[in-house]
Amino acid sequence: MSRLKDSKNVYDNIPIPDRLEETVASAIEQAAARRKEENGVPDRPAMDRRDRKKWRRRGRVISGCGLAAAAALTVVVAVGVNTSPTFAEEIRGIPVIGAIVRLFTAESWQSDTDDAGISVEVPGIEMIRGETKNLAEEINEEIKAKCDAYAAAAVERAKEYKKAFLDTGGTEAEWKEHDIQIRVWYELKSQNDSHLSFTVSGSENWVSAYSETYYYNIDLTNGRYLSLEDLLGPDYMEKANESIRAQIKAQEADSEVKFFTKAEGGFETVTADTPFYINEKGNPVVVFEKYEIAPGALGRPEFEIERHAEEEKAPMETAAKESMTEEQAESGGLDNFSVDQSEAEAFAGRIQKAVAEQDLEALADCISFPTYIGFPDEGVVVSTREEFLAFGKEKVFTADLISSIKNTDITALEASMAGFHMQEQSEEKKPGITFGIVDGKLAVNGINY
Numbered sequence: 001m002s003r004l005k006d007s008k009n010v011y012d013n014i015p016i017p018d019r020l021e022e023t024v025a026s027a028i029e030q031a032a033a034r035r036k037e038e039n040g041v042p043d044r045p046a047m048d049r050r051d052r053k054k055w056r057r058r059g060r061v062i063s064g065c066g067l068a069a070a071a072a073l074t075v076v077v078a079v080g081v082n083t084s085p086t087f088a089e090e091i092r093g094i095p096v097i098g099a100i101v102r103l104f105t106a107e108s109w110q111s112d113t114d115d116a117g118i119s120v121e122v123p124g125i126e127m128i129r130g131e132t133k134n135l136a137e138e139i140n141e142e143i144k145a146k147c148d149a150y151a152a153a154a155v156e157r158a159k160e161y162k163k164a165f166l167d168t169g170g171t172e173a174e175w176k177e178h179d180i181q182i183r184v185w186y187e188l189k190s191q192n193d194s195h196l197s198f199t200v201s202g203s204e205n206w207v208s209a210y211s212e213t214y215y216y217n218i219d220l221t222n223g224r225y226l227s228l229e230d231l232l233g234p235d236y237m238e239k240a241n242e243s244i245r246a247q248i249k250a251q252e253a254d255s256e257v258k259f260f261t262k263a264e265g266g267f268e269t270v271t272a273d274t275p276f277y278i279n280e281k282g283n284p285v286v287v288f289e290k291y292e293i294a295p296g297a298l299g300r301p302e303f304e305i306e307r308h309a310e311e312e313k314a315p316m317e318t319a320a321k322e323s324m325t326e327e328q329a330e331s332g333g334l335d336n337f338s339v340d341q342s343e344a345e346a347f348a349g350r351i352q353k354a355v356a357e358q359d360l361e362a363l364a365d366c367i368s369f370p371t372y373i374g375f376p377d378e379g380v381v382v383s384t385r386e387e388f389l390a391f392g393k394e395k396v397f398t399a400d401l402i403s404s405i406k407n408t409d410i411t412a413l414e415a416s417m418a419g420f421h422m423q424e425q426s427e428e429k430k431p432g433i434t435f436g437i438v439d440g441k442l443a444v445n446g447i448n449y
Helices: 002-012 020-039 049-055 067-073 085-092 130-167 172-178 228-232 236-254 314-322 326-330 341-356 360-366 385-390 399-406
Strands: 101-112 117-127 181-191 195-204 212-219 276-278 284-287 302-304 367-374 379-382 420-423 432-438 441-448
Touching (some): 117 130, 212 276, 212 284, 228 284, 341 432, 399 420
Antiparallel strands (some): 101 117, 195 212, 432 441
């Protein structure tokens, strides 16, 4: 077992490029200052300490989209949402979740040089609702800053590796056989009308220690990061630890590979900074780095923490109350969870009637402007009632929307952070209308086709 401890020690002591954190922090601050100067954007309220910690979770976002990387690697393909018709077409096919957010490929390029080959896909998020747009800017700035910082470090690592290889008798021909590849990509883990969970990952095939992942779990309604406590409740540590210990015991019983013991630096407890993502069932999946609690053969151990029914609502209600604005507090602190079922059903009935009768005026009466309309050909933010009415009945009341709203069971609507979603239940994606509390009353806050 001493060899396993030695391997873990080697991993833990791998040097991080000098001033990486300072470089990232500086880039984020400079981008924010530049945006403020150019657009007159006021200073954003400081995030609370818990949210800031989550931004600096263990694990580096691996990427390579910075100017330093471009100069060093001679980028041959660089495309973005504003310059590529192909990407624009792809983005239109990505659903806008609860009329709140879209996740898309903001930048994609490939490069092959004498030192390494690189393939990069950098994600971006676009928030639709005004109160959450600042968060998108901050997240995108952070990802971009980490791209810049890591790209330069990755190039230098490849160069140093090549130099050491040649200095010890290797040849250029033998070096090319190594086929050094750096890959950057992102993965959507789950999404619904209340949260977005995705990862940004990177790998270098010649040194597994630099295969890293960064985790983003976003509360779409309140524009903040979700924590394990939000999902599991105030006793999240106890619940998660109990579940993880049980899963470790079960895995050891079914496998010859053993996890590290506590004496060897194995699992002890989760913390507020333990990385996780949210799976399709809405459960947090806690992730540990390679060699952190187990031998490298187990890679990155993952543990799904089952949420009980009572946990799925209470923590989210707490998060909503913590994020409540002064105006919301003055209006009695109304949120979607405080809406009486009969009240939600009655409002949904108004929407059903307006859509069935193709009454554009009646539907406009239900909408809070500005709102997002995700038409099949393009998504637009409609600022006024007049702009909405100008679209006309034929554009708004499509056959699919009429059918989907008609077949929505309004007696079974359930509150979420984003509101109540009216949509026909089907294996195929159907148009839908979302409504919830806006300025103290129920109103439509998004239509998706």
